[in-house]
Amino acid sequence: MKRRAFIARNPAFNRLLSSVELVNHALIGTRGLAQTYTMSEISPVFPIESLPTPADAKYRDLVASHFGNYRLIVDGAVEQPAALSLAQLHSMRQISEITRHDCVDGWSAIAKWSGVRLADVLALARPRRDARYVVFYCMDTDERGTPYYESLDCHQANHPQVLLALRMNGVPIPNDYGAPVRLRVPTQLGYKSAKWIERAEVVGSFAHLYGGDGGYWEDQGYQWYAGI
Numbered sequence: 001m002k003r004r005a006f007i008a009r010n011p012a013f014n015r016l017l018s019s020v021e022l023v024n025h026a027l028i029g030t031r032g033l034a035q036t037y038t039m040s041e042i043s044p045v046f047p048i049e050s051l052p053t054p055a056d057a058k059y060r061d062l063v064a065s066h067f068g069n070y071r072l073i074v075d076g077a078v079e080q081p082a083a084l085s086l087a088q089l090h091s092m093r094q095i096s097e098i099t100r101h102d103c104v105d106g107w108s109a110i111a112k113w114s115g116v117r118l119a120d121v122l123a124l125a126r127p128r129r130d131a132r133y134v135v136f137y138c139m140d141t142d143e144r145g146t147p148y149y150e151s152l153d154c155h156q157a158n159h160p161q162v163l164l165a166l167r168m169n170g171v172p173i174p175n176d177y178g179a180p181v182r183l184r185v186p187t188q189l190g191y192k193s194a195k196w197i198e199r200a201e202v203v204g205s206f207a208h209l210y211g212g213d214g215g216y217w218e219d220q221g222y223q224w225y226a227g228i
C-alpha cells in the first residue's frame with residue numbers, strides 16, 4: 001500500500017497514466033462493455049486485497065442480524081430519497097455477470113456477480129437536474145480512521161454492467177468480500193468496486209468531501225477515471 005502511494009505521487013508516472021487514460025476515455029469511454037467470461041473461467045481463488053473487513057459494533061450488529069437491519073441509503077440531489085432493505089434490493093430485477101476485476105497492483109480475478117443495476121436504483125430515487133456524481137460511502141476505515149469511499153459520474157453510474165452486487169459466485173457476498181452490498185464496476189480498475197457500501201449520495205460536486213479527489217485512492221494520487 002505504501003509503495004502504491006509512492007508510485008502514484010511520481011509525476012512522470014502520473015503524466016503517463018493521464019495520457020493513457022485520456023486516450024482510453026476518448027476511444028472507449030464508458031459506453032463500451034467490459035468482457036464477460038464463462039463459468040469455467042471463474043477464478044478458484046479471489047484475493048482479498050482491501051482494507052480490513054469492518055469489525056466495529058455497527059458491522060457486528062449487521063452481521064448478527066443477517067443484515068436484516070441493513071439499509072442502503074440513497075440520498076442527496078434526488079427527488080425521492082430511499083433507505084432500501086436487502087429484501088427490497090432482492091425484489092428488484094437481478095442481473096448476473098461474470099467479469100474480471102483488475103487491481104491496479106497487477107492481479108486480476110474473475111467472479112460471477114449478481115445484484116441490481118445501479119441505474120435501476122438511481123431511477124427509483126430520481127436524480128435532480130443538478131446531479132453529476134454518485135458518491136459511495138463504505139463501512140471500513142484505514143488505520144488512521146479514514147473511511148473508504150468512491151464516486152462515479154452519472155454517466156458511468158448508469159452503465160449497464162455497473163451493479164450493486166448482492167451475490168458472488170452464487171452465494172450472498174461473503175463478509176470479507178464486501179457484504180452485504182458491493183459496487184461492481186468492471187469497466188474500471190478495482191479500486192472503483194467499493195465494498196461494504198452503506199450510502200450512495202447523489203451530488204453536484206465531490207470537491208468538499210475528504211481529500212476532494214472523489215475516492216480513497218484518488219485522494220492519494222490515483223486517477224479518478226480508472227478506465228481499463
Ligand SMILES: Nc1nc2c(c(=O)[nH]1)N[C@H]1C(S)=C(S)[C@@H](COP(=O)(O)O)O[C@H]1N2
Binds near residue numbers: 139176192
Ligand atoms: N470499502 C472498500 N472497498 C474497496 C477497497 C477497500 O479497501 N475498501 N479496496 C479496493 C481495491 S484497491 C481492490 S483491488 C478491491 C479488492 O477487493 P477484494 O478484496 O474483494 O479482492 O476492492 C476495492 N474496494
Ligand SMILES: [Mo]
Binds near residue numbers: 049102103104105190
Ligand atoms: Mo486494488
